Amino acid sequence: MKSLLEKIVDFVRRLLGLHERRVHFLSEHVHIYPDEHPEVKREPVVFVHKSEIRVGAKIRPQDVLRVVAPKLIPRPRIVKPPAGRAVTFLQFVMPKRDFERVFAQTIQDFRDEYFELLAAGEVRRAWCRNVFIYGTLALTIAAWSMASIGKMVAKFWRLSG
Amino acid sequence: MNETPRVSPVEAEILSLLRTKEFYGLELVKESSMLKRGTVYVTLERMTDKGYVKSREAERAPHESGLPRRIYAITGLGQRALASSEAASAAFASWGMVTQ
Numbered sequence: 001m002k003s004l005l006e007k008i009v010d011f012v013r014r015l016l017g018l019h020e021r022r023v024h025f026l027s028e029h030v031h032i033y034p035d036e037h038p039e040v041k042r043e044p045v046v047f048v049h050k051s052e053i054r055v056g057a058k059i060r061p062q063d064v065l066r067v068v069a070p071k072l073i074p075r076p077r078i079v080k081p082p083a084g085r086a087v088t089f090l091q092f093v094m095p096k097r098d099f100e101r102v103f104a105q106t107i108q109d110f111r112d113e114y115f116e117l118l119a120a121g122e123v124r125r126a127w128c129r130n131v132f133i134y135g136t137l138a139l140t141i142a143a144w145s146m147a148s149i150g151k152m153v154a155k156f157w158r159l160s161g
Numbered sequence: 162m163n164e165t166p167r168v169s170p171v172e173a174e175i176l177s178l179l180r181t182k183e184f185y186g187l188e189l190v191k192e193s194s195m196l197k198r199g200t201v202y203v204t205l206e207r208m209t210d211k212g213y214v215k216s217r218e219a220e221r222a223p224h225e226s227g228l229p230r231r232i233y234a235i236t237g238l239g240q241r242a243l244a245s246s247e248a249a250s251a252a253f254a255s256w257g258m259v260t261q
Contacts, residue, residue, distance in 0.1 A: 018190055081227075096175030099207075100229070101202065101231060102202040102203055104228040105230065105231060106186075111228075137199075139178045139197070140203065142199075147203050151210075
């Protein structure tokens with residue numbers, strides 16, 4: 001597990017396209033400045049300190065926080081589970097009983113699989129599940145519509161007979 | 162019900178699976194290649210209306226969230242319908258063998 005400091009060094013290295021040997025990683029407790037170390041003037045050097053990064057020119061600590069750190073530390077986001085909007089829509093459109101017994105079951109099956117895959121670190125497959133759910137929901141709506149029409153026809157048939 | 166119960170192949174598949182134990186819908190789909198995710202719950206609902214299967218809401222632990230799940234089980238009528246369907250299939254198969 002890389003520390004935040006190591007992540008910042010990696011990020012700056014990638015940003016500048018620096019070669020491995022050109023990057024000097026310094027302990028966060030050591031202050032080293034180019035004046036004190038003439039050898040650093042020959043090659044581009046990344047200095048990393050607890051509160052600042054030096055890449056030729058000084059980067060101010062507030063810039064590190066503002067520019068670099070947000071790219072390294074992903075912000076936790078609260079997102080809706082798969083088919084979150086579809087649930088709202090179907091709850092509004094479908095009869096309660098059919099929603100609970102048909103559509104909610106279909107959606108919950110996918111959600112369970114989705115969360116299991118996410119927990120296993122299989123993000124790509126989880127994303128595929130997230131897409132696949134809409135195809136299956138479309139099929140379920142088609143099957144449910146046909147069944148409902150069939151029920152109505154049978155009801156009218158019985159009434160007329 | 163005096164009519165002979167009519168059971169489609171998909172319904173017979175579901176009933177034969179439910180004969181052994183209770184299942185969630187997804188478990189049924191995983192157990193059988195004949196059943197599809199998109200249609201299994203519509204079929205189960207139709208079978209509930211016919212009285213072949215019954216369902217109950219699965220118990221959940223206090224910390225669990227999400228939409229409530231249902232567990233499906235076969236009813237007495239469902240067992241009779243399946244037995245009748247199997248008997249009819251067997252009779253039809255034996256009749257085919259006799260005519261050959």
